Amino acid sequence: MVKGAAIDFDEADAVARARGGDLDAYEVLVARFTAPAHRAAALLGAGADADDVVQEAFVKAYRGLGRYRGEGFKAWLLAIVANETRNLIRSRQRRAGLLKRAAEPETLEIDPAETAEASERRRFLVEQLRALDTRDREVLTCRYLLDLSEAETATTLGLPRGTVKSRTARALTRLRDRMPVREAPGA
Amino acid sequence: MRDDDELIGELREAGRALRVPQALDQRNAVRARLTAPAPRLRRVRLAAISLVAALIATLTLVAPARAAVVQVVGDLLRVAGISVRAEHPPTDLPVDPSPLPSTVSSDLDEARRVAAFPVMVPVDLGPPEEVLLADPGPDGKPRVVTMTFRGGAVRFDQFDGALDGGFLKTTPDAEWVDLGTGAPLAAWLPEAHPLTYIGRDGVTRTETTRLAGPTLIWSSTRELTYRLEGLRTLDEATALARSVQ
16 A cells, blocks of 8 residues: 655755746745745845845746746845845935935844853944945855855856955955954953 | 954854844735736736636635645655655664764753754753754764653754755655744644655665654744654644744
């Protein structure tokens, strides 16, 4: 007698079915990638509008599935998320009539379980990261805050991989220049 | 570039410490937008559109039924990217849990220190009696953290990865469970079933196959997967799953 069922998630299969118009299959992708897309949107600067960005990205991703080339659905989706986030920030700036980058909404908190000194340095690091030029900020956010690989970052930001490498190195130098020198232990 | 490494370490730490609000569940909203008829079509072929609407209504009614019980029909049934394979459970399964690859005994503090993901505990079960770390990567960080409670009757596994092959289950009546937006994919496997672990290298560890009791398995917001095994009822398992922190 045949009994039993093995369950696993097959991304390529879900994408192929969604491309064929299977909304159930797409729903599995939506469920699976909502959280990473939302985190990426929030950390790339969408703040309180991250949920709107995610929804828009999923709708656009579905309609653009014909352009997906198997580079990994997450990075491909994040490219749309990053683009939507940029549009959002631009329209925010237009609405506010500001020339400067609009202040990010305060939706990011530092873990309260931390020592005051460590959390102060960390808060300062995040502030300095946000103050960087958009291109530097995006590449560091993708690589280290979102923990994406170089290849994923390249897909997400629509850059050649070599550019990700060189821009990361440059952005790190700029960020380090903004940070206070750490005191030597015991000093 | 030691300085760079240090700064990269700090950035990664900051990434882990940054909290963003819980994401909204977008499934219904996205589906509604994708199934909405395009505005320019509204005035034409009304009959066709109402037919489509009726179809959508039918699908919406059918979907929860499909979601409630995965029926095993024939040898292969695929539901929306989740594949459900009918299988003959191997007959020579060891009944006792046998260890995952390279399992070492540990404690909660060490697990929290060495794991590359936040180690959680179902607090309503009290402190774990045993903590095991398994399948270490080249950096020594374990991919699986296992805890046991109630004299080993209840087992809580958490692992670094999504529901994409970390564990494969075989059970006749898997049931999809809604644990809320924090757990986009969740399933209850009420009967004893063979359990196979597929390592990070993609190799199936047949030697670790064992019979697992009733299990609640879910993936969480940060691409981690949890399984809670040994609770008799879905209600109890769900309540304990909600106490995970």
